[in-house]
Amino acid sequence: FVTSGPNINGQPVRLRADDGINISKAGKRKLAFYTEKPLLKILGLTAPGSMITPSAPAGAPVETPAPAAPPIVIDRTAPMLLSDPALDGGSELLGAAPPAKANPDLPGEKLVVEGKAPIASPGRADDFSWPPKAAAATDTTTAINR
Numbered sequence: 001f002v003t004s005g006p007n008i009n010g011q012p013v014r015l016r017a018d019d020g021i022n023i024s025k026a027g028k029r030k031l032a033f034y035t036e037k038p039l040l041k042i043l044g045l046t047a048p049g050s051m052i053t054p055s056a057p058a059g060a061p062v063e064t065p066a067p068a069a070p071p072i073v074i075d076r077t078a079p080m081l082l083s084d085p086a087l088d089g090g091s092e093l094l095g096a097a098p099p100a101k102a103n104p105d106l107p108g109e110k111l112v113v114e115g116k117a118p119i120a121s122p123g124r125a126d127d128f129s130w131p132p133k134a135a136a137a138t139d140t141t142t143a144i145n146r
Contacts, residue, residue, distance in 0.1 A: 008033045021077050 007013045007026045015027035023031065040046050102109050107118040120127040 005030075022075075 001016075001020075003016045003020070004012060004014045007015075008030055013026040014024050015030065016022070017024050104110070104113065110116045111118070120129075122129075
C-alpha cells in the first residue's frame with residue numbers, strides 16, 4: 001500500500017484517493033500500465049507483428065479480432081462492513097461451542113437482568129447502611145450519674 005509514488009513516466013504523483021481505498025487517475029494508469037501487456041497476451045488481443053504465430057505464413061496479414069464491447073467503468077469501491085458475517089459465508093466460528101446458558105442465581109446475572117445489587121457485607125466499602133450497626137448498639141444518652 002502506497003499513497004503516492006512515481007507514475008509511468010517516473011514523476012511523483014498521488015496514487016491513492018483521499019479515503020485510502022480507491023485509486024486516483026494516475027494510480028489507475030500505473031496499474032493499467034503493468035497489467036496491459038499480460039492481459040492482452042492472455043486475451044489474444046496483441047497488436048499485429050508483436051507476436052509471431054506458427055500457423056500464419058511469414059508476411060501474411062494477421063486477422064485482428066473485432067473490438068469488444070466497451071467495458072463498464074466502476075469509479076468507486078463499494079463500502080463493506082468488516083463485521084458482516086456474510087463476508088466469509090458463515091455466522092459462527094469454526095469449531096465454536098454453543099454459548100453456555102447463564103445461571104440466573106448468580107449475583108452478576110441478577111444485577112444485569114433484574115437490576116438487583118448483591119447485599120453488601122458489613123464493613124465493606126459498599127456497605128452504606130446508616131447508622132453503622134456497631135454505633136447503634138451503644139448508649140447515646142448524655143445523662144450524668146451522681
